[in-house]
Amino acid sequence: MKELQAKNWLEKVIPRLVQPYMELMQKTEDLRRAAPLGMRARCECTLSQQITVLVVRFDRIEEIQVPYCTKCELVAVQLVRSGLFPCAPFRPSLAVDIKMLDFVTRLFLRVSPNHTAWCNTLEDYLGSQGYHVHGTDPLRRRFANALMWFNSLQNAVVAQVKSVLNTFRIGQQTGDKETAGRAAESEREEKEIRTSEVRPEPLGDSAGIEDPKRRAVENAESHDGLPEPAPRASEYLRSRCPLCFGSTTTPNLNNGCPTVVVCVDACFTHKHNDQNGRDPRRIHPDTMFISPDKVQEMEDHVEARRNSRDAKRSRHLESPDDDHIEPGMKVPKSVLDGCGNSFEAANGTAKSRAKGFDERALAGMFCPHGSCLFLVTMSSVGEKQHYILVMLQTLFNGIPDSWTVGFLYDVACQVERSCRKWGFLAEYMERIVWGVSVFHAYGHEWGCQVVYHPRKCKGFGLCDGETCERCWHAISRLIAYTRVAGYYIRLYTLDSQFHFNNKQTLLNAGTWLRRKLRQCESRRRAAKGELERTGQSTTILREQWANQVASQTKPLPRQKKQAAKTAVEETFRLRKNVELYEQRVADLEAVLLSNYSRTDQRAMAGEDIQKAKADLVKARESLAKQEKSLGIPERRQLKHLMESPFLTKRMNALSLKMRLRERLRARKFELDRLERSYRKQRSEQRLDDHTRDAIQRREPGITNLASKYNKLCDDMTDLIRRHQAPNFAIAPKKIDRQSLFDLDVDEEIWQDVGLDEDIDNPPLWLCNEEVRRGIRAVLELDRCDEETSRLQAQRKALQEWFMDEWYTLEAALEQTRTAGLQHQLMLRRKYLLKLYTN
């Protein structure tokens, strides 16, 4: 029944309302003036009748009579002509003033949609003035229906205008469905235009558009042996973000910069409750969701590759011991494994909390300006790479072959690795620059950060991937509503919201560009000053940076050669571990036994102590095993190590630092969940309080670790000064307690300068603080240059897009005879002008 009604709306009613609605908007000056009731005269047909429709307006409820007949004009058409919208496709019992529907639509883009509250308020308000809705059928359901299909009508009009404009557009597009056909068609038309500059006026067709005539103005350039116009991105992408995709000429960027930068993120709070069955299929005409078929196709593709015989064989050949660089990658296997494990651990909790949902997350691709490009709804949280891959593939389908893409994602290193390993997106690999988003960098090993961090690797300018967070935040109020709404309503609502957000973003584009240029300039000044203060030459600094990257992304030395040394170090580390766990257990016991502990503190300590004790047992076991395995030479080495105060302290410092890093990272993951908590529902709030407490409770521990570490650094500096340390020994830098929790990319916490074995003649990037600062400044300056070139390209793209839109619009206006459509085009023109003045 519902299904049939939806079908009727979509196929039989909405298409016939487009024209009357456009006329209504024109006649009432966009609802500024009241629409007179426009019912037709009753027809002579045998089945003709009058039906009574209850009309709800802002200031009254009234009853009107509308002629109804299955053969003649629809009731809906008569109502729309009168500024009203029906609650049912054919025999509505109620109609709502379009002004009210328009108002509520705008309201629901700014607050969480709540039909019940709206209808109760309305009934209460009009009721207080003596108006009542008669009958048993509640207002809410009928109102919700009217609103839903009114929105469909609005979007159908937008789609109609868009398609009219597209017939007047010239220029070669990428990936749009009709590309091939359109190109051929335009060629034919160009010829026609040249032969007859002024064509006789054809009669308008039903949609009110005359046979589209191409503009000859700009075309003149492209004929007669002049170079072909530059290929453009698809109309879909151009309309998502003109700054990124609007160019009509080839974007000119600094060498090595990707043509566009996009970021991808998944949001696990946008779930959907598992309902019995789905609501009627209703999809936004300009949807941003990639179709489930395409997603499925990619999933199958990924599965097939992973399970192929070649894949199994190569997995078999892999030896777990040897570190190496996998083909095509820049970071060794050991580092990538580290990143992978770190994120796996963090995602474990998300997986377990995904019961009772049929859709478990939302993933989106956004541009740096905050426009949404594509969306995918995720039904599984486990292996999710195919969601990411399908978005990338769709993006590539929409951009010219010469364009490259900078891709920011929280585990980009792992996605690139799979792509290289299994051959996903093989045809596009050369055109992708991979980067991890700044806010997720802390989860990655240092060796990965020097290659993937957008501040360190070439091409990303000052873009950091933060827009994803902003975009999720902008739709956070929809979480509760979309969780319980019907499956298709959820998608439709999200589509509408993102369209609205994109439009707002575009209106602010000019301001955005100016702000970013200012920011970039001030950062450039700061970096320049810093570079001058270090007094280093940029040539040397660049060389040193290249050396640093090469050294820090070297695979770990072969295990065998290292075996003796590692065994000794490992023993030492394990001893230290046992000590640390003993200390932790003792601390927790103190909390449990103290009379001053609060109950919640005690409860948490009780929880933690179980784990700490288990860890201690494990640490003791592995230490015993390790000590047993040591041969006589290793034992001697160990003894030697224990006798050297400097070496002992250095080993101590290293294990402290490793432990500290581990703790900080764990804390940051927890905090991350907390910072994203605005995405969460109330029910999960309690869990957050719990997390916040847990984090605060652990902070003293972390600060203690840092103090201990700093004390060791002092001692080591002292020993070096007194020549009681090996030659070439470097004192490690202390950790700044203030910024300890930032985990910024250049924090001392990441690097083990002075803690590794001694190297004869340590390189400048390792031991010279000026050089280290200089490298940072040079990298920042490079990013600023990239940013400037990108901002200039974006400004140009926006201008080119605007010109194109403007001429297309002018051409369309010239050819349009229907008043309703003309009015819509004028509205578009007003919008463009507003954009232009911003």
Ligand SMILES: [Zn+2]
């Ligand atoms: Zn009739």
Ligand SMILES: [Zn+2]
């Ligand atoms: Zn953009």
Ligand SMILES: [Zn+2]
């Ligand atoms: Zn990584």
